[in-house]
Amino acid sequence: MVFESSVRYVAEMIIESKKTVALTGAGISTESGIPDFRGPEGLWKKIDPRLVTIQSFRMFPEVFWYFIAERFESLMKAQPNKAHYALAELEKIGKLSSIITQNVDGLHFKAGSKNVIELHGNMREAICMNCSTIVPMDEALKMAKRNYYLPMCKSCGGILKANVILFNEPLPKEAIEKALCESRTCDLMLVIGTSLQVYPAAYMPAIAKQRGAKLAIINMEPTPLDDSADVVIHAKAGEVLPVIVGIIKEKLMRAS
Ligand code: APR
Numbered sequence: 547m548v549f550e551s552s553v554r555y556v557a558e559m560i561i562e563s564k565k566t567v568a569l570t571g572a573g574i575s576t577e578s579g580i581p582d583f584r585g586p587e588g589l590w591k592k593i594d595p596r597l598v599t600i601q602s603f604r605m606f607p608e609v610f611w612y613f614i615a616e617r618f619e620s621l622m623k624a625q626p627n628k629a630h631y632a633l634a635e636l637e638k639i640g641k642l643s644s645i646i647t648q649n650v651d652g653l654h655f656k657a658g659s660k661n662v663i664e665l666h667g668n669m670r671e672a673i674c675m676n677c678s679t680i681v682p683m684d685e686a687l688k689m690a691k692r693n694y695y696l697p698m699c700k701s702c703g704g705i706l707k708a709n710v711i712l713f714n715e716p717l718p719k720e721a722i723e724k725a726l727c728e729s730r731t732c733d734l735m736l737v738i739g740t741s742l743q744v745y746p747a748a749y750m751p752a753i754a755k756q757r758g759a760k761l762a763i764i765n766m767e768p769t770p771l772d773d774s775a776d777v778v779i780h781a782k783a784g785e786v787l788p789v790i791v792g793i794i795k796e797k798l799m800r801a802s
Contacts, residue, residue, distance in 0.1 A: 549779065552778075553786060553793070556762045556764075556777055557790045559777070560636070560642075561794055561797055564733055565733055566636070566642050566736060567643050567729065567732040567734070567735050569737050569738070569747065570738045571647075571648045571649065571740025572585075572649060573585065573783060574649070574653075574738050574739035577783070578626060578653060579620070580621060580624050585766065589617075597610065597613060599714050600714050603712055604675075608695040609695075610708075611690040611696065611697065615687055615695070621650070621651045624651060628787065629738070629784040629788075632790070636794070637658075643732065644662070647663065647664055648747045650664065650666055650667055652668055652670055663721050664718075665718075665722070665747050667708075667710040669708055669710055671683055671686075671708075671709045672697065672706040674704040674706055675704050675706070677699060677701055677704055680709065689706070690706075729754045731757075732759050734762065735754040735761055736762050737764070739783050741767065762776060762777045762778075763775045763779070765778075765779075765780065766780060
């Protein structure tokens with residue numbers, strides 16, 4: 547299927563869909579200047595992912611705060627790109643039920659999306675490993691810099707951790723349950739900017755497919771689910787999604 551017809555086909559699928567859900571990954575934020583993890587310039591090509599397991603955090607929290615701190619600062623300055631705004635527009639016109647995101651950058655919220663399920667937590671805040679007190683991230687980063695990259699909880703003296711899910715750490719129960727419910731009840735899942743290498747996020751499209759949903763994958767590189775998808779577009783999300791939303795709005799306007 548050539549590019550134009552694939553884009554048109556995804557637009558048709560969304561128009562006909564009763565419930566469309568999007569699963570997004572780091573690839574949707576690269577056009578906002580945030581590197582992804584496994585793409586050609588991915589973060590895991592520069593930082594050893596073993597640095598961001600919950601075990602390594604417990605042993606060397608300062609290392610986490612030192613190496614990761616500047617990433618959080620650049621994340622906080624990042625702005626949504628056309629792909630984020632396109633999904634927010636889809637939600638606004640009633641054609642997107644929810645976004646299940648693996649991203650911690652908060653850019654879907656910044657773009658105006660409301661129903662966003664953050665599977666891997668968020669970088670807006672830090673959490674005390676002892677008493678679960680929540681602290682805004684900018685406050686935690688200031689404390690980290692003032693205290694040799696070891697921010698401590700003001701309530702109990704426990705160590706603060708960014709409220710993002712590290713490798714080998716359980717995912718937030720409520721987020722998982724909501725994501726599973728959305729995946730089981732949608733009739734179309736848009737899979738955008740993810741290599742589908744990390745579970746349980748990567749289960750969601752398979753669960754949707756199992757329940758009879760259609761799959762549309764928009765990703766720069768091939769993914770393990772390409773063969774079972776109804777349509778695959780290997781292109782930039784920021785280029786494809788605005789065109790899809792434009793086609794949908796034009797068709798809905800003509801039909802009204
Ligand atoms: N448009 C579309 N796809 C893109 C774009 C873009 N502009 N930029 C990059 N991509 C693709 C890359 O080709 C890659 O296949 O997005 C995918 C991003 O994959 P990963 O870097 O593996 O990111 P993700 O799938 O979100 O990783 C999942 O792994 O490291 C953990 O917790 C981390 O949430 C992350 C999880």
